[in-house]
Structure formats: structure tokens, C-alpha cells
Amino acid sequence: MRIGELSERTGVSRRMLRYYEEQGLIASHRCANGYRDYPEPCVDRVQQVRGLLDAGLSTQTIRRILPCLGPPGRIDIPNPTPETIALLELECARMSQRIDRLTRNRDAMTAYLADVRKAAPAEPAA
Known part of the structure; x- marks a missing residue:
């Protein structure tokens, strides 16, 4: 193709x-x-x-x-070589670090959004 x-x-x-x-x-x-x-x-x-x-x-x-x-x-x-195993372990550790960063960022954004919503003026009833 x-x-x-x-x-x-x-x-x-x-x-x-x-x-x-x-x-x-x-x-x-x-x-x-x-x-x-x-x-x-x-x-x-x-x-x-x-x-x-x-x-x-x-x-x-x-x-x-x-x-x-x-x-x-x-x-x-x-038949994985020790180098292949080490490479895969390193990639797993990097993924875990990215997940931890993303989780912290998501939690911070969620808290910020909650604060913004509390501070925002209430919508008038229609």
C-alpha cells in the first residue's frame, strides 16, 4: 500500500x-x-x-x-539479555515518574478549579 x-x-x-x-x-x-x-x-x-x-x-x-x-x-x-531487562526496568521507572507528575498536576489543577468555582459569582436564576 x-x-x-x-x-x-x-x-x-x-x-x-x-x-x-x-x-x-x-x-x-x-x-x-x-x-x-x-x-x-x-x-x-x-x-x-x-x-x-x-x-x-x-x-x-x-x-x-x-x-x-x-x-x-x-x-x-x-531470552532477554541483562541489557534488555535493564532497559525495560528503566522505561518502567520513567513511566512511573511521569504518572506521579501527572497525578500531582491533576490534583493541583482540581484544587485550583475548586477554589475558582468557590470564588466565582453565582449565576443568577433564570
Whole structure:
């Protein structure tokens, strides 16, 4: 499939798909006319990459675990190296830190919103 169709099917812009390819996260074949041609499994791969990026993993980390990605929603690491385990532990710790920051920010915003609502003048009855 061409890049436009892959973009449409995954909701990922053409620009980002070219970036994923540049980073070694997906691959295409070039047609005689120079157009990119992506195989069908690229749809699932792009969705996996997008999910991992949304979870906060870097493209470098994703590239390292790509060989371990099975069908969507599954990671198969039959013989993980100590380096792979350390990398995954580090990513889990980073995610926990982001979650803690987001929780603190949400709680602060909720408290601020409650104060704003208390201070706001009451709406007149209609």
C-alpha cells in the first residue's frame, strides 16, 4: 500500500510515517516510480509504534524491542539479555515518574478549579 493509504488506515501523518521509516521502525519497498510501498503488516506495526511512543518510550528504545514485538498487544522476549531487562526496568521507572507528575498536576489543577468555582459569582436564576 502507498503511504497515503497507510496514513489513512493508521491515523498517523505521512510525515510521521517517513520519520518512523527513517528511524528504522517500519520499512517500505520502493517501486520503480520511487513511491513507497508498505506491506499489510505495517498497519499493525505503526499502531504498535504509536502506542509505545504514547507510553513515553523513545524511538531508540522502540527500535531495540521491535524484534520482540509479536502480534498487537504481545511482546515476546524468549531470552532477554541483562541489557534488555535493564532497559525495560528503566522505561518502567520513567513511566512511573511521569504518572506521579501527572497525578500531582491533576490534583493541583482540581484544587485550583475548586477554589475558582468557590470564588466565582453565582449565576443568577433564570
